[in-house]
Amino acid sequence: MSGKRSLIRAGTTVDQMVRAIGDRIVTGVLRPGEKLDEVSLAARFEVSRTPVREALGQLSAMGLVERRPNRGAIVAVVTQEHLASMFESMAELEGICARFCAERMTGNERRALETEHQASARLVRLGAEEDYEYFNTEFHSRLYRGAHSTHIYELTATTRSRLAPFRRAQFRLAGRLAKSWQEHDAIVTAILRGDGAAAGKAAREHVSIVSEASAVFVVDDHARAAPLHS
Amino acid sequence: MSGKRSLIRAGTTVDQMVRAIGDRIVTGVLRPGEKLDEVSLAARFEVSRTPVREALGQLSAMGLVERRPNRGAIVAVVTQEHLASMFESMAELEGICARFCAERMTGNERRALETEHQASARLVRLGAEEDYEYFNTEFHSRLYRGAHSTHIYELTATTRSRLAPFRRAQFRLAGRLAKSWQEHDAIVTAILRGDGAAAGKAAREHVSIVSEASAVFVVDDHARAAPLHS
DNA sequence: AAGGCAAAAAGTGCATGCAATTGCCTTTCG
DNA sequence: CGAAAGGCAATTGCATGCACTTTTTGCCTT
Numbered sequence A, B: 001m002s003g004k005r006s007l008i009r010a011g012t013t014v015d016q017m018v019r020a021i022g023d024r025i026v027t028g029v030l031r032p033g034e035k036l037d038e039v040s041l042a043a044r045f046e047v048s049r050t051p052v053r054e055a056l057g058q059l060s061a062m063g064l065v066e067r068r069p070n071r072g073a074i075v076a077v078v079t080q081e082h083l084a085s086m087f088e089s090m091a092e093l094e095g096i097c098a099r100f101c102a103e104r105m106t107g108n109e110r111r112a113l114e115t116e117h118q119a120s121a122r123l124v125r126l127g128a129e130e131d132y133e134y135f136n137t138e139f140h141s142r143l144y145r146g147a148h149s150t151h152i153y154e155l156t157a158t159t160r161s162r163l164a165p166f167r168r169a170q171f172r173l174a175g176r177l178a179k180s181w182q183e184h185d186a187i188v189t190a191i192l193r194g195d196g197a198a199a200g201k202a203a204r205e206h207v208s209i210v211s212e213a214s215a216v217f218v219v220d221d222h223a224r225a226a227p228l229h230s
Numbered sequence C: 001a002a003g004g005c006a007a008a009a010a011g012t013g014c015a016t017g018c019a020a021t022t023g024c025c026t027t028t029c030g
Numbered sequence D: 001c002g003a004a005a006g007g008c009a010a011t012t013g014c015a016t017g018c019a020c021t022t023t024t025t026g027c028c029t030t
Helices: A013-026 A038-045 A049-062 A080-104 A107-126 A129-146 A150-166 A176-193 A196-225 B013-026 B038-045 B049-062 B080-104 B107-126 B129-146 B150-166 B176-193 B196-225
Strands: A065-067 A073-075 B065-067 B073-075
Touching: A013 A038, A013 A049, A013 A150, A038 A049, A049 A065, A049 B049, A080 A129, A080 A150, A080 A176, A080 A196, A080 B150, A107 A129, A107 A176, A129 A150, A129 A176, A150 B080, A150 B150, A176 A196, B013 B038, B013 B049, B013 B150, B038 B049, B049 B065, B080 B129, B080 B150, B080 B176, B080 B196, B107 B129, B107 B176, B129 B150, B129 B176, B176 B196
Parallel strands: none
Antiparallel strands: A065 A073, B065 B073
């Protein structure tokens, strides 16, 4: 094969395809309901159909794409009901993570969480949406890791990535930035206090609010991407 | 292709392979750490390597097998730590399901749960381990469905199947059968009372106890399957 | 006799090719 | 004019083949 394996990160071709296609779905480049043609993808990434097929199979196992036998694959289209269920699960999962964090985080982890959280306050004052979004991701990631439970981490991280397409624009909502920080603050405070129940409750409520904030966008995205699907 | 597609249920060849291999892992025919040779599997199921490869990829995405690039695939070998984390997650997930059940189950669902649960009492008196195991599976499945949340259902069901290889023999433990029924009874009672918090607590404790009951077997299984891994 | 190196054997990774199914377009009949 | 049937193009599903990587084995050196 040609020495073309260059730019996309290392790993087998299949892994690269999983990442490449998965990223495009998670970041919204590929919209729910969009058809994923094997030959087009193969041409687009300059590989043969085989690794593309395998990647689609794995993405299907992850729930990011939907495969109709003999009829091709599409970006997974989630119903309103399933979406609500995912946000609900996310709230519960983050609640568990926060509770575990309160009970298990090491001193270093607590300090780092507090430090980063306080640093992000500046971004709120500046209204730096994109930078805040980065900190937000990092904040939640800290929560998942701080739970010290590899499987909870997996469940939470994959659920989060499946939700990613539906909450891209949440920080554009007026006042959402400051509100998000305050909600984070409630979580951090409870964790530092070692109050697992309060931390869990605060985290659940945080996600619930994000869920509502995202709902308005969901409808739009959905209508544009898959106008008819019944 | 030859008219050999007979016994295993319908679907594409890849789907059949996923089910076939996955079943063998979940039921313990293939033990953790066991090597999964592509050509052997292909020969065993009378298909070419391509669908086997795709199946292994999907099973890898589900966490049931582990793939080492250029070095073949093995049945996923979980560390003690990861196993504990999975049981812990399972306890939390079942807790959530039970809580949701208490809040959301329909009248029919509640009645069916109660009826089946009472029916299973007979099996305990008879000491019918295998039959009780079937009812047990059905009972938990009812809990997952009764939560009325498709995504929680998915998370719970896949976690349960990943744990399946490690808890096969739990009911062989003396007295475990009766104890299991009592724990189920606590869950059912709380659900019928509509007491979400109590139902969640009872379900969490139930899984925790199963976890401890299984631990002893885990060590054995593990030692036999992958004697050296550190 | 033990260690290391090299070559071969085994097994994985991907590309290509062919069969089969699907969807669409045309044709034909009511 | 509309609807059903038939054929064609496009696309998926799987098998096979070749290249590359890893592992093993046998020989040579020390």
